[in-house]
Amino acid sequence: MSTPNTLQQALLDWFDKNQRDLPWRSSYTPYQIWISEIMLQQTQMDRVTVFFSRWMNTFPDIATLAMASEDQILKCWEGLGYYSRARNILKTAQILVERHEGRIPSSRKELLKLPGIGPYTAGAIASISFNRDVPVVDANIERIFARLFNIDLISGSPEAKRIHWQKAETLLPPKQARNFNQGLMELGALICRPKKPDCSLCPLAPYCLALKHDLIPERPIPKKSTKILPIEMATGVLLHNGQLFIQQRLEDDVWGSLWEFPGGRLKLGETPEQTVVREFFEETEFKIEIDSKITTTIHHFTRYKVTLHCFLVTLAQQDSDPVLHAAQEFKWIPFTALASHAFPAGHRKLINHMEESGFFLNQSPCKPD
DNA sequence: CAGTCGTGGCA
DNA sequence: TTGCCAAGACT
Structure with missing residues (x-):
């Protein structure tokens, strides 16, 4: 086995060996990726998997979903929070049936027009489901980049976001967006965690500037917390x-x-x-x-x-x-x-x-x- | 652009 | 116990 000679290959190799077995990773159907990505907005993986399975049993396809009532949708979403996500899923399903022959568009531009789908989710569906060459930046990737490139900006700030999206586009290897983007997020969830990152197991450790300068605990710079x-x-x-x-x-x-x-x-x-x-x-x-x-x-x-x-x-x-x-x-x-x-x-x-x-x-x- | 939108797990 | 945190979008 050859040693990976690029950051990209190191991450792809790691993801290939260490990715979690998730319900939507067996087929990567656009419908399943779309629903999983909406559910995952501001919500932890362990919570999502239960809701995802129930959702797919209740609404197995887009046509079924488009005919459902708002009450049915919300009942299935009850307990997951941020309920506009569920209402927007129904609106989008109806738009897909009316204007897109019941299918999810593959281009980032078309995806962005749909309610509830913003820059992250459009990129996620285009890359993870259709393997389009489109970057994504989520909270995981912002954290990884802040450490990897030793970014001296407040986490989540407009300035940091701009730089991170630029980095994501530059790093993206052609024809591998599905695994590269997922690999970054998976790395953020499993290794490059918010607290106690496990740098000893990180495939990107040789490239990590914050690690090199012993600044991992200082990156990313936290935003001031909102009081309860x-x-x-x-x-x-x-x-x-x-x-x-x-x-x-x-x-x-x-x-x-x-x-x-x-x-x-x-x-x-x-x-x-x-x-x-x-x-x-x-x-x-x-x-x-x-x-x-x-x-x-x-x-x-x-x-x-x-x-x-x-x-x-x-x-x-x-x-x-x-x-x-x-x-x-x-x-x-x-x-x-x-x-x-x-x-x-x-x-x-x-x-x-x-x-x-x-x-x-x-x-x-x-x-x- | 900054504020708002939920929830439960966990250190 | 309290604070922090999670694959963001919308206004």
Whole structure:
């Protein structure tokens, strides 16, 4: 066996021997690469593989996907976060059927026109699925280049990105973009990790300037971290005639198009109970009364740590339809239908708590005497 | 361009 | 426990 004499060949050899066995690496079909790349945006591999398998069982091809409802898509995506990704997948599937004969374009330029596909993902689909000579730069590659070329710029800054895309294009070996691009990202995930990189196993170690100058711990230069803000919220599970009230959030808001129980943030000096009453009226014009406390849960989203106070509430008025001010739709549903709707993680936690605690058993509309 | 969008795992 | 982190896109 010959010793690789270029950086490119060293990486290709390493990837050939050390790549992980992933569901979409058996066939590299455009559809599977597209979905996997969207799922992998800001999401870790171990989490994605489970969702990917379920997705492919539910929507085996583009035609099936294009005919699905937004609710079905979001239910399959529930728990993965960044829900605009799922809504954009549906939009793109419909565009593909209408304008592209149901197929994914192979050129970076055409891919960039599709919703949810930006510079990284367009390059990833073009190179990984079609083996086009197109570079990619993701967070892994930014980290590798910052070390490999000892880049003295803040990680993720516009200036660093510009230089890294230029480097990626220069380095790309012809006709091998699929394995070279994946090789870089795989190296970032397995060897050139954010913390404790394993330089002793790195095929690029002979070429690495940061390693040469003993600057690995200083590269990349971290961006200043965003602070986690603790906030308090309150929500009400409205039970009426054995049915639960849920509403569907606005599309361009957080958790867009997901279902939820009404509620919101506590205002200064407000008790959680007061918040639920106020929010219910502001969002639905329902006048409600607090029945009882269900639980308090804690969850994180984006830069917030949320303490969520959860109450069982009842209508304090006669039957009438709500007037929605913070939602696009509403439904009255039985307990059993909660499972088929997509909820934000915090509300799903609440639902799970109610099920596990036998909460619903005590709320039967026909109590035995 | 800087802010925003989720979530769960892990040190 | 708290902070950091993950194969970015959109406005």
